[in-house]
Amino acid sequence: MRNSNRLRFTKAGRAKYISHLDLMRTFQRAFLRAGIEITHTEGFNPHAFVSIPLPLSVGFSSQCEVLEFELRRGAELSEVPGRMNAVLPEGITVQKCYEAVKPVKALTYVNYIVTLEYENGAPFGAETAIRDLLSRESLVVLKKSKKAKSGQVEVDLIPLIAKFTVEGRRDTIALDLIIRAQNPGLNPELIVSAIREHCPEASPDYVAFHRKDVLDAQFQPWE
Amino acid sequence: MNRSLERILPRVQKPARYTGGEYNAVVKDRRKVEVRYALCFPDTYEIGMSNLGVRILYGVMNNLPWCWCERVFAPWGDMEEEMRAEGLPLYGLESGDSIADFDLIGFSLGYEMAYTNVLNMLDLAGLPVRAEERHELSPIIVAGGTCAFNPEPLAPFVDIFSLGEGEDVSVELLELYRKAKGEGWEKEEFLQAAAQIPGLYVPSLYDISYHEDGTVAAITPRDGAPEVVTKRIVQDFNKSYFPVKTIVPSTEITQDKVTLEVFRGCIRGCRFCQAGYAYRPVRSRDPELLVKYGIEACKDSGYQEMTLSSLSTSDYRHLLKLCDGLLEWCEPEKVSLALPSLRADNFSMNLMHRLQHGKKSGLTFAPEAGTQRLRDAINKNVTEEEILQSCRTAFSGGWSSVKLYFMLGLPTETDEDVLGIADLAEKVYQAWRETTPEPRRGVRITVSTSFFVPKPHTAFQWEGQISMEEYQRRVKLLRDNMRGRSISYNWHDPDTSVLEAVFARGDRRVADVIEEAWRNGAKFDSWSEYFDFQRWQDAFASCGLSMDFYAARRRDKDEILPWDMISTGVRKAFLWREREQCYQNKITPDCRKQCTGCGADKLYPGGECDAE
Numbered sequence: 109m110r111n112s113n114r115l116r117f118t119k120a121g122r123a124k125y126i127s128h129l130d131l132m133r134t135f136q137r138a139f140l141r142a143g144i145e146i147t148h149t150e151g152f153n154p155h156a157f158v159s160i161p162l163p164l165s166v167g168f169s170s171q172c173e174v175l176e177f178e179l180r181r182g183a184e185l186s187e188v189p190g191r192m193n194a195v196l197p198e199g200i201t202v203q204k205c206y207e208a209v210k211p212v213k214a215l216t217y218v219n220y221i222v223t224l225e226y227e228n229g230a231p232f233g234a235e236t237a238i239r240d241l242l243s244r245e246s247l248v249v250l251k252k253s254k255k256a257k258s259g260q261v262e263v264d265l266i267p268l269i270a271k272f273t274v275e276g277r278r279d280t281i282a283l284d285l286i287i288r289a290q291n292p293g294l295n296p297e298l299i300v301s302a303i304r305e306h307c308p309e310a311s312p313d314y315v316a317f318h319r320k321d322v323l324d325a326q327f328q329p330w331e
Numbered sequence: 332m333n334r335s336l337e338r339i340l341p342r343v344q345k346p347a348r349y350t351g352g353e354y355n356a357v358v359k360d361r362r363k364v365e366v367r368y369a370l371c372f373p374d375t376y377e378i379g380m381s382n383l384g385v386r387i388l389y390g391v392m393n394n395l396p397w398c399w400c401e402r403v404f405a406p407w408g409d410m411e412e413e414m415r416a417e418g419l420p421l422y423g424l425e426s427g428d429s430i431a432d433f434d435l436i437g438f439s440l441g442y443e444m445a446y447t448n449v450l451n452m453l454d455l456a457g458l459p460v461r462a463e464e465r466h467e468l469s470p471i472i473v474a475g476g477t478c479a480f481n482p483e484p485l486a487p488f489v490d491i492f493s494l495g496e497g498e499d500v501s502v503e504l505l506e507l508y509r510k511a512k513g514e515g516w517e518k519e520e521f522l523q524a525a526a527q528i529p530g531l532y533v534p535s536l537y538d539i540s541y542h543e544d545g546t547v548a549a550i551t552p553r554d555g556a557p558e559v560v561t562k563r564i565v566q567d568f569n570k571s572y573f574p575v576k577t578i579v580p581s582t583e584i585t586q587d588k589v590t591l592e593v594f595r596g597c598i599r600g601c602r603f604c605q606a607g608y609a610y611r612p613v614r615s616r617d618p619e620l621l622v623k624y625g626i627e628a629c630k631d632s633g634y635q636e637m638t639l640s641s642l643s644t645s646d647y648r649h650l651l652k653l654c655d656g657l658l659e660w661c662e663p664e665k666v667s668l669a670l671p672s673l674r675a676d677n678f679s680m681n682l683m684h685r686l687q688h689g690k691k692s693g694l695t696f697a698p699e700a701g702t703q704r705l706r707d708a709i710n711k712n713v714t715e716e717e718i719l720q721s722c723r724t725a726f727s728g729g730w731s732s733v734k735l736y737f738m739l740g741l742p743t744e745t746d747e748d749v750l751g752i753a754d755l756a757e758k759v760y761q762a763w764r765e766t767t768p769e770p771r772r773g774v775r776i777t778v779s780t781s782f783f784v785p786k787p788h789t790a791f792q793w794e795g796q797i798s799m800e801e802y803q804r805r806v807k808l809l810r811d812n813m814r815g816r817s818i819s820y821n822w823h824d825p826d827t828s829v830l831e832a833v834f835a836r837g838d839r840r841v842a843d844v845i846e847e848a849w850r851n852g853a854k855f856d857s858w859s860e861y862f863d864f865q866r867w868q869d870a871f872a873s874c875g876l877s878m879d880f881y882a883a884r885r886r887d888k889d890e891i892l893p894w895d896m897i898s899t900g901v902r903k904a905f906l907w908r909e910r911e912q913c914y915q916n917k918i919t920p921d922c923r924k925q926c927t928g929c930g931a932d933k934l935y936p937g938g939e940c941d942a943e
């Protein structure tokens with residue numbers, strides 16, 4: 109089955125904690141509530157067929173989530189955002205609905221804003237330490253893996269980070285990262301663990317992760 | 332969202348339970364409401380959100396423009412730990428505000444093993460657990476639900492118990508509170524006035540004295556409180572609130588579907604069943620109305636599953652009409668319809684056949700007892716032939732798994748009755764062999780036994796529970812006689828059933844034990860992850876009370892029972908007569924065949940029990 113329509117939506121506030129699976133269920137029900145008919149799966153328990161190409165970790169916010177579906181009847185593409193927003197839970201907002209332009213495999217990079225928060229102010233030198241760390245030739249960390257015997261595999265983060273900037277403020281350090289989306293992708297949590305491990309003095313008290321954009325191989329918005 | 336909550340959530344399991352913000356959650360302006368109510372369910376979000384009563388009361392209270400009702404569930408251990416470490420008090424899911432500042436906090440009590448969670452939630456809110464240590468008009472602690480029919484084990488913690496169906500009396504209580512708040516009443520003044528509202532029991536207005544042997548000597552009301560508080564019912568079930576527009580959780584819950592409540596009460600009168608007596612008389616909804624509610628609720632929620640709910644769905648007079656009406660809409664919309672608690676009769680089986688569309692999920696029967704003699708004694712009016720005939724119908728239709736539920740330790744049970752369970756399972760197996768079109772697929776017959784718990788307001792409220800050792804002997808007897816690879820046998824662990832028996836018929840002194848066990852870490856006692864029987868044994872020992880006195884002791888006819896100030900509308904003399912009928916193995920006809928004068932019709936002036 110192929111889906112040719114896409115929704116771009118925001119996931120923020122209380123909705124950040126909805127898991128990937130629950131989010132798909134939420135959308136399936138929301139389509140029904142909105143009276144918008146989309147393609148269904150076959151079988152005993154037919155349900156609306158939707159997919160989300162890049163699952164977002166629980167607790168992350170995002171302004172660029174994409175859901176794929178196939179509109180059958182009940183609405184024009186342009187009406188979909190308004191109809192859906194009336195029936196979605198707090199924190200999920202559909203920005204636009206469009207015909208897919210590029211295939212999922214063209215989705216190459218994700219732009220994340222990772223905000224490191226420090227209760228007693230950002231430590232002196234932390235910003236530089238982080239910048240130096242991310243500028244290394246290679247930065248190998250251990251990552252949990254179900255496939256590996258030891259339960260862990262080694263990953264070099266550097267080749268997976270395409271661009272980054274580090275900007276210190278009084279209580280926070282903001283990392284603007286453009287990292288690989290898939291095959292293999294990089295979870296920005298690994299970057300934060302690397303900071304905790306290699307620059308312990310720069311360890312934040314709390315971290316907020318935000319997805320800002322999804323990009324193709326030429327760093328152009330992926331739609 | 333609260334900042335400390337944001338910090339905690341990434342560290343806990345299933346954080347979506349703790350955020351609120353679901354579709355249809357009611358958010359009001361806190362400055363524009365006069366009364367704030369925290370509707371608490373003393374278990375997890377997934378279980379509490381599956382409770383229809385919670386959804387009804389939430390809707391009823393939020394329909395009052397001046398009242399804002401929010402939901403609160405028991406945080407799981409990891410969340411509790413984080414909340415305590417961060418100093419984040421228990422909050423309402425809608426606003427995130429601490430419930431200690433709310434006007435009323437109401438608990439829904441569905442099962443006894445949740446009692447420690449009530450204390451734990453009060454403590455997490457930062458409130459003293461004992462009512463006498465809370466002096467202000469706010470918050471008032473209210474409790475309702477099935478367990479409130481014996482309120483005594485929680486009496487020292489709760490200010491007001493609400494008995495029976497809460498739709499009307501909750502509004503009356505809120506109106507009184509609104510007035511009290513506006514006029515600046517003292518808590519005591521408010522409680523005395525609340526005690527005058529029918530259906531509300533204010534335990535602090537009752538003095539209980541005890542005989543030397545530990546039984547109750549007298550129950551003495553003070554300050555004009557009524558001698559007996561009678562439960563409330565909804566008079567016109569067709570007009571009563573149904574939550575068409577209801578919260579759709581953003582995370583999966585236990586009952587993730589539309590629940591259509593078809594009728595209240597039960598015509599049957601099984602002698603062990605508290606719900607069967609306590610929810611009398613039967614009042615049903617019109618099928619047309621139910622069809623309309625079902626369709627609207629599905630459309631509004633986007634649910635694709637609907638289930639009918641009641642104590643005994645087969646007894647609904649218009650079941651066929653209702654199912655036809657629903658299926659006409661459900662089938663093209665691909666919404667599935669489930670009918671739980673069907674009786675083992677032919678009519679029901681045929682109906683089920685139609686609903687399942689080739690999807691052959693398990694079949695469930697609850698004969699409760701293994702012999703006809705004992706089934707008669709407990710007034711479970713189902714015959715062996717009915718069960719076997721239903722099984723044959725099912726097996727020949729392609730079903731290949733059956734679950735059979737029984738109780739061990741029912742009054743008058745003998746070893747013959749216990750062995751009768753194995754016999755019946757064997758006959759079900761034979762029925763499968765004779766009728767299945769697919770003998771190679773095999774069959775799964777699961778027999779489960781639970782440990783009988785005598786409940787207040789039933790014909791067995793005077794009975795002793797058999798000892799744990801005796802229960803285990805009967806389990807072993809049954810296990811040794813259960814043959815055949817296709818039959819598997821599960822039995823319920825007895826520890827929690829003994830405690831349930833204690834709480835179900837406990838008096839006010841049991842409150843000390845609950846508090847002691849909770850202070851030693853008891854919570855989520857219905858979850859094996861948390862339950863620790865030793866902790867409870869220690870708590871009884873340190874309070875100088877005996878479990879046997881409450882669970883195992885047989886009461887005399889004339890004994891004052893701790894819950895005698897509470898009436899479900901069913902007369903005590905009627906229950907005693909039912910008990911005597913049990914000992915003579917005599918059945919009592921159901922309400923549809925013949926009224927046997929239980930007294931519940933008096934709750935229903937001008938109405939008729941189980942009207943067409």
Ligand code: SF4
Nearest residue numbers: 922926927929932940
């Ligand atoms: S009054 Fe009669 S018909 Fe009504 S519930 Fe009691 S026994 Fe049944």
